[in-house]
Amino acid sequence: MNILNIEHISKSFDDLCVLKDISFSVSEGEIVSIIGPSGSGKSTLLRCATMLEYVDQGTISYMGQPMCRMGGDGKPLYVKGREEKEMRSRYGLVFQNFNLFPHFSVLKNIMDAPVKVQKRPPEEVKKQAYELLEKMGLQDKADAYPCQLSGGQQQRVSIARALAMQPKILFFDEPTSALDPELTIEILKVIRQLAAEKMTMVIVTHEMNFAKEVSHKMIFMDKGVIVEETTPEELFRSDNERTKRFLGQYALR
Amino acid sequence: MSFLTMLQVMGNGMLKSIGIFLWTLLLSLPLGLVIAVIRQKKLPVVTQIIKIYISLMRGTPLMLQLLVVFFGPFYLFKIRLSDGYRFIAVLIAFVLNYAAYFAEIYRSGIESMPIGQYEAATVLGYSKTQTFLKIILPQVIKRIFPALTNEVITLVKDTSLAFSIAYVEMFTVAKQIAAKETTMLPFVIAGVFYYVFNFLVAFISERIEKKMDYYR
Numbered sequence: 001m002n003i004l005n006i007e008h009i010s011k012s013f014d015d016l017c018v019l020k021d022i023s024f025s026v027s028e029g030e031i032v033s034i035i036g037p038s039g040s041g042k043s044t045l046l047r048c049a050t051m052l053e054y055v056d057q058g059t060i061s062y063m064g065q066p067m068c069r070m071g072g073d074g075k076p077l078y079v080k081g082r083e084e085k086e087m088r089s090r091y092g093l094v095f096q097n098f099n100l101f102p103h104f105s106v107l108k109n110i111m112d113a114p115v116k117v118q119k120r121p122p123e124e125v126k127k128q129a130y131e132l133l134e135k136m137g138l139q140d141k142a143d144a145y146p147c148q149l150s151g152g153q154q155q156r157v158s159i160a161r162a163l164a165m166q167p168k169i170l171f172f173d174e175p176t177s178a179l180d181p182e183l184t185i186e187i188l189k190v191i192r193q194l195a196a197e198k199m200t201m202v203i204v205t206h207e208m209n210f211a212k213e214v215s216h217k218m219i220f221m222d223k224g225v226i227v228e229e230t231t232p233e234e235l236f237r238s239d240n241e242r243t244k245r246f247l248g249q250y251a252l253r
Numbered sequence: 254m255s256f257l258t259m260l261q262v263m264g265n266g267m268l269k270s271i272g273i274f275l276w277t278l279l280l281s282l283p284l285g286l287v288i289a290v291i292r293q294k295k296l297p298v299v300t301q302i303i304k305i306y307i308s309l310m311r312g313t314p315l316m317l318q319l320l321v322v323f324f325g326p327f328y329l330f331k332i333r334l335s336d337g338y339r340f341i342a343v344l345i346a347f348v349l350n351y352a353a354y355f356a357e358i359y360r361s362g363i364e365s366m367p368i369g370q371y372e373a374a375t376v377l378g379y380s381k382t383q384t385f386l387k388i389i390l391p392q393v394i395k396r397i398f399p400a401l402t403n404e405v406i407t408l409v410k411d412t413s414l415a416f417s418i419a420y421v422e423m424f425t426v427a428k429q430i431a432a433k434e435t436t437m438l439p440f441v442i443a444g445v446f447y448y449v450f451n452f453l454v455a456f457i458s459e460r461i462e463k464k465m466d467y468y469r
């Protein structure tokens with residue numbers, strides 16, 4: 001069964017059509033990278049998949065259960081109430097600029113939502129939080145505050161925070177774009193480690209070599225449509241003019 | 254008249270000033286927050302009413318507002334209120350006035366919060382109420398604390414306005430004593446009282462600000 005199914009979604013802001021009839025799916029353990037020029041709708045796509053935005057058309061489902069489906073009046077119907085809450089715990093999102101809660105310690109950033117939202121026992125969550133911190137190489141930072149950490153450390157905390165919710169799939173929106181090259185390496189290492197553990201992930205990135213190495217599938221988006229969806233090997237050998245032009249910019253660097 | 258007697262005579266006014274101060278804060282800080290939150294919901298009519306209310310409160314002197322609240326019931330509706338109404342009138346005027354200022358401060362603080370904080374909370378499944386109370390409000394309070402402190406210091410001095418409806422007689426008494434005994438001492442006593450009061454407020458506010466210093 002697919003973890004995520006997106007079918008024919010469209011999204012406009014006023015009269016600007018940002019996503020046009022987008023469909024794709026992600027199976028368990030699969031790693032999908034999304035690349036494309038700035039403004040092509042990559043962030044909007046992740047935001048629609050995580051209910052930060054609501055689509056105008058189309059259906060989205062996680063593990064076969066609809067998050068939104070088309071109602072009789074041609075408008076999408078979203079899950080509500082308890083179902084919505086349950087749906088939100090199926091995925092996590094890692095932001096470009098971390099968005100940690102600055103007034104919470106690192107430990108509280110990780111523990112608060114599992115305890116207060118998912119109502120899991122604090123002791124169990126604490127144990128998991130320390131395991132995650134260890135995995136992120138941040139054992140000694142549990143009591144630190146976000147402002148005392150480097151960007152790379154903050155991003156690792158935000159990944160731990162997302163993982164503490166035990167999501168079935170993790171989305172990354174340019175997780176390294178706000179970071180210096182050496183801090184970027186830290187984050188890529190963590191994502192590789194998650195890949196080795198068969199975490200299902202969808203990664204929007206400009207790190208082409210990384211995407212090529214880690215993904216099972218790559219999606220090239222441009223102007224709100226999926227231009228190509230294929231294996232990394234095929235994508236980098238593509239005959240498509242738009243793909244070639246886009247990837248060419250990176251080859252020059 | 255001895256210094257101690259003067260203090261005793263004026264002491265009543267000081268206690269009343271402190272009472273006005275505490276009650277006003279206790280009521281107007283939450284009321285201001287409620288107004289700011291309702292305003293955020295952007296309900297057309299309600300927002301307009303709140304806007305008019307805030308601009309009236311900020312655009313007219315508090316002394317005038319006090320007089321209107323105190324004399325209004327009589328002149329407008331011929332209602333005679335008991336003497337205890339003086340304190341109620343003071344509270345109504347002060348709380349309405351200060352809630353308006355506080356609402357504006359809360360609003361600026363809420364609007365200054367980065368959208369990413371809401372988004373992170375939403376993705377983690379926090380409800381709207383949880384997001385506001387746990388994530389947004391604590392950060393807003395830290396951001397607006399200096400502005401709140403300014404307002405609170407103004408409030409200390411504004412409590413003296415209650416003399417305009419003869420609730421606090423400290424100044425009347427001070428004037429009488431000064432005239433009878435040809436001394437400035439009553440004025441000095443009143444001055445020292447307000448100065449020390451404000452000093453305490455500033456001191457406490459600094460302590461609280463330090464307490465919130467652990468994050469940026």
Ligand SMILES: Nc1ncnc2c1ncn2[C@@H]1O[C@H](COP(=O)(O)OP(=O)(O)O)[C@@H](O)[C@H]1O
Nearest residue numbers: 013016018036037038039040041042043044045
């Ligand atoms: N909330 C919004 N309101 C209006 N326009 C938006 C909004 N969010 C994104 N857009 C527009 O949608 C387009 C795609 O944006 P985005 O999804 O952020 O692209 P990408 O992440 O690929 O750079 C851009 O033209 C952007 O200006």
Ligand SMILES: [Mg+2]
Nearest residue numbers: 042043044174
């Ligand atoms: Mg983007």
